[in-house]
Every structure is written in C-alpha cells, then in structure tokens.
Amino acid sequence: xxNISRKFELEVYGKFExxxxxxxxxxxxxxxxxxxxxxxxxxxxxxxxxxxxxxSMAAYxxxxxxxPVVILPKNSVAKGKLAQTIxxxxxxxxxxxxxxxxxxxxxxxxxxxxxxxxxxxxxxRIEGQKTIAYEIIDELGKVDWIIVPVGNAGNITSIWKGxxxxxxxxxxxxxxxxxxxxxxxxxxxxxxxxxxxxIFEPVEEPKTIASAIRIGNPVHGLRALxxxxxxxxxxxxVSDEEILWAxxxxxxxxxxxxxxxxxxxxxxxxxxxxxxxxxxxEKVVVVLTGHGLKDPExxxxxxxxSYEASSVSEAVxxxxxxxx
Ligand SMILES: *Cc1c(COP(=O)(O)O)cnc(C)c1O
Numbered sequence: 001x002x003n004i005s006r007k008f009e010l011e012v013y014g015k016f017e018x019x020x021x022x023x024x025x026x027x028x029x030x031x032x033x034x035x036x037x038x039x040x041x042x043x044x045x046x047x048x049x050x051x052x053x054x055x056s057m058a059a060y061x062x063x064x065x066x067x068p069v070v071i072l073p074k075n076s077v078a079k080g081k082l083a084q085t086i087x088x089x090x091x092x093x094x095x096x097x098x099x100x101x102x103x104x105x106x107x108x109x110x111x112x113x114x115x116x117x118x119x120x121x122x123x124x125r126i127e128g129q130k131t132i133a134y135e136i137i138d139e140l141g142k143v144d145w146i147i148v149p150v151g152n153a154g155n156i157t158s159i160w161k162g163x164x165x166x167x168x169x170x171x172x173x174x175x176x177x178x179x180x181x182x183x184x185x186x187x188x189x190x191x192x193x194x195x196x197x198x199i200f201e202p203v204e205e206p207k208t209i210a211s212a213i214r215i216g217n218p219v220h221g222l223r224a225l226x227x228x229x230x231x232x233x234x235x236x237x238v239s240d241e242e243i244l245w246a247x248x249x250x251x252x253x254x255x256x257x258x259x260x261x262x263x264x265x266x267x268x269x270x271x272x273x274x275x276x277x278x279x280x281x282e283k284v285v286v287v288l289t290g291h292g293l294k295d296p297e298x299x300x301x302x303x304x305x306s307y308e309a310s311s312v313s314e315a316v317x318x319x320x321x322x323x324x
Contacts (some may be wrong), residue, residue: 001013001014001253001254001256002254003253003254003308004249004250004253004254004266005123007249008269008270008273009280009281010217010269010273010278010280010281010282010283010284010321011281011283011284012258012269012286013134013136013140013234013283013284013286014250014254014257014283014285014286014305015135015136015286015287015288016017016077016258016288016292017143017262017287017288017290018130018258018262018288018291018292019291020258021059022052022055022056022059022088023052023055023080023084023085023227023289023290023291023293023307024055024056024212024289024291024294025129025132025149025285025289025290026053026055026057026233026248027058027060027314028054028055028128028129028132028277029120029124029125029127029128029129029154029158030057030059030118030125030128031060031128032124032125032128033118033122033124033125033128033129034057034060034061034063034066034315035064035124036048036124037061037064037066037102037118038064038065038066039118042116043066043067044066044067044069044114044115044116044253045057045061045066045067045068045069045105045115045116045117045118046069046070046071046105046106046109046110046115046116046117046118047068047070047106047115048070048071048072048073048099048100048102048103048105048106048119049072049077049081049085049099049102050054050069050072050073050081050151050211050212050213050214050215051072051073051076051077051082051085051118051212051294052080052081052212052290052294053118053119053120054070054072054077054081054084054085054090055081055084055085055088057070057090057118058070058084058085058087058088058089058090059084059088061090061118062089062090062208063087064065064121067091068088068089068090068091068160069091069109069115070085070090070091070093071091071093071095071102071105071106072085072092072094072095072096072102072207073095073097073098073099073101073102074094074095074096074097075303076098076099076211076214078212078259078294078297078298079295079296079297080291080293080294080295081134081294081295085182090238090305093105095178098205098206098216099214099215099216100202100215100216100217101216103119103219104171106119106192107121108200110148110159111124115270119204119219120151120152120154120219120220121219122165122213123204124213125154125158126154126157126158126159126161127156127158129155129158129159129162130158130159130162130164130165132158132159132287133146133158133159133160133161133162133163133165134162134291135170135283135298136149137166137171137177138283140283140321141172141285142172142173142174142178142283143285144176144177144278144282144283144284145176145177145179145278145281145282145283145284145285146159146175146177146178146179146180146182146284146285146286146287146294147178147179147265147268147269147284147285147286147287148180148181148287148289149177149180149181149182149210149212149213149261149262149264149265149289150180150181150182150213150218150220150224150235151212151213151214151215151216151218151289152190152218153180153189153218153219153221153224154219154220155222155287155289156180156220156224157220157223157224157227159178159287160178160226160227160231161235163175163231167324169269170286170303175231176231176285177231177232177233177234177266178227178228178231178233178234179233179234179235179236179265179272180224180233180234180235180236181235181236181237181238181264181265181267181268182213182235182236182237182238182264183206183207183208183209183210183213183214183237183238183239183240183243183264184208184237184238184239184240185206185208186203186206186207186208186213186214186215186216187203187225187237187296188200188201188202188203188216188217188218188221189218189221189225189235189294190235190236190237192221192225193228193235196257197225198222198225198226198227200218200221200222202216202217203216203217204216204231205264205284207223208240208260209240209244209260209269209275209298210240210243210259210260210261210263211260211295212259212260212262212289212293213261213264218249219295223261228276229322234277235286236271236272238264238267238268238271240260242265242267242270242271243263243267244263244298244302245267245269246263246264246266246270247260247263247292247298247299247313248267249263249266250262251260251292252262256292257291257292257293258275258288258289258291258292259289259290259291259292259294259295259298260295260298261289261290262287262290262312263288265287265288266286269286290297300320
C-alpha cells in the first residue's frame with residue numbers, strides 16, 4: 001500500500017480478504033469445514049455469528065446440499081451480512097441475546113447431535129484459515145509484523161499455526177511478530193496482556209461499531225494470548241473514533257473499502273508507530289478481513305460531503321462552487 005507506506009514511513013502491505021467469494025476471510029475456513037461435513041454425511045450445519053460466519057456458511061453449505069441454520073444475536077448484524085445469509089438460503093434464528101448466548105445454542109445443538117457446529121471451535125475452520133499465513137510468506141518472504149483484528153481469536157491462532165508449519169518445514173527462518181487488535185469496549189484480552197497474564201476476564205456487554213469483533217468472551221482467548229506471547233507480539237485496543245479514521249484512510253488513500261473490524265489494523269498500526277513499537281522501515285502486513293460493503297450503514301452515517309439539488313442547474317452550480 002504505497003500511500004499508507006509513505007504516510008507511516010514503513011513498508012505496509014494489505015492482505016485484502018474482501019475478494020473472497022462471500023467477502024471475508026471466513027470463506028477459507030468454511031470451504032474446508034463444509035467439505036469435511038459433506039464427507040461425513042452431515043445433513044444440517046449450524047453456527048453462531050456476528051454475520052460473516054453466517055454468510056459464508058450459508059453459501060458453502062447450500063452449495064454442498066447441506067441445510068444451514070444460523071443463530072444470530074438480535075439487532076446486531078450488519079445489513080450486508082444479513083442479506084447474504086438470507087440470499088444463500090440459511091434458516092435464521094434471531095436470538096434475543098449476545099453472540100456468546102448464540103454460541104451456547106450451537107454447543108447445545110451439537111451436544112445433542114442435532115446439527116454439526118461450524119464455529120471456529122471446529123478445528124477444520126482453523127486449518128482453512130491458516131492459509132492466510134502461507135500466502136503472506138509465499139509472496140513477501142520475511143515479514144516483521146502481521147496485524148490482525150481479534151474477535152473470537154480464531155484467525156490470529158490460525159495464522160500462527162500456518163506460520164509455525166512453514167518454519168518447521170524450513171520454508172521461513174524468522175517469523176513475524178503478531179499484533180492482535182481489539183475494540184476498546186470489547187477488549188478482554190488486552191487487559192490480560194497488559195498484566196502479562198494468561199487469564200482474562202470476559203466483558204459482560206461488549207460495545208463497538210465494529211460488529212465483527214463485538215465479542216466479550218473470545219472462544220480462543222487463551223490460545224490468542226499464548227501465540228501473542230510466543231511471537232513476541234502485542235495486543236492493543238483502539239476506539240471507535242480511531243476505527244472510523246482508519247476506515248477512511250484505507251478508502252481514500254488506497255481505494256480499499258473494508259468493514260470497521262478490518263480497519264482496526266490501521267488504527268493499531270498508527271498507535272504502535274506512535275509508541276515506537278513498530279519502527280521506520282519495517283515490513284508490516286495488515287489483514288483486511290472483510291469487505292466494506294458488508295456494513296453500508298456505518299459508511300453512510302459517517303463523513304460524507306453531500307448536497308441536495310432540486311434541479312440540473314442547481315447541481316451544476318453547487319459543483320462549480322465547491323470546486324472553485
Ligand atoms: C470474524 C471476523 C473477525 C474476527 O476474527 P476472529 O477469528 O473471530 O478473531 C474480524 N474481522 C472480520 C471481518 C470478521 O468477519
């Protein structure tokens with residue numbers, strides 16, 4: 001990313017996951033996990049989701065002839081993701097509760113053998129998602145930092161698994177340090193990291209505009225802390241204002257439309273450069289996890305310069321005035 005690199009005096013690369021079939025990195029894990037479900041003869045799959053897992057599972061399961069059932073926390077799923085989930089034919093259960101409650105439903109259904117669970121507790125999801133690491137190292141070789149948004153922390157653990165496999169195979173010598181970014185009011189792991197602990201306290205009511213990481217009790221929280229310590233990495237948090245700033249920077253400096261959760265990476269990068277943790281000239285990859293069209297409402301609400309014109313001549317006048 002030329003302009004962002006210049007801005008931060010770094011070598012910054014974006015791993016853009018918005019071009020996957022349903023517009024997020026979730027497709028990587030879902031492709032593998034649904035293939036396994038089909039192989040096992042599963043008839044019904046289920047997931048809890050803040051949106052992208054549901055959209056991806058619906059698409060892959062329908063294609064495989066398996067019935068997708070999604071459990072969504074009521075009123076907290078971005079419009080684009082909801083539209084995809086419906087379009088791809090999932091049965092939708094809207095639960096009056098949080099993501100963590102939706103996940104409890106999934107665990108109970110799995111326990112009773114009613115449906116096969118496709119949340120990232122399913123190890124095949126992790127196997128698919130680790131390919132992000134393969135691709136980064138394949139294209140760039142040595143990298144100093146990889147920055148990833150953290151919700152349930154499946155992705156950051158997947159990436160570390162992929163990196164370690166490459167190292168064990170002798171395909172890369174020095175592994176990048178991992179940065180996990182959480183939203184300030186949904187950041188249980190950051191607090192644990194600051195105390196150098198492996199024990200984290202769940203956040204009861206997580207809040208952030210970045211709905212994909214609005215998670216209070218990360219499923220892979222312990223593993224995420226371990227991989228961050230092992231990689232000599234960092235966990236930090238960023239505010240909603242910083243996220244919106246970063247979303248605009250990506251959209252306007254690089255022409256990359258990403259959803260708020262993905263923009264946390266650039267907000268985190270700015271913070272770490274300011275703090276002197278990431279230093280000039282280093283090679284950094286930010287994982288841009290989901291497409292900007294996933295959440296059109298956020299974009300519409302924030303930062304547009306717009307005018308109303310009731311006639312052709314008025315529209316022409318407005319534009320000629322503001323471009324003067
Ligand atoms: C799922 C998701 C995340 C969070 O990933 P985890 O594996 O839950 O940490 C971040 N960004 C987007 C766009 C997502 O869909």
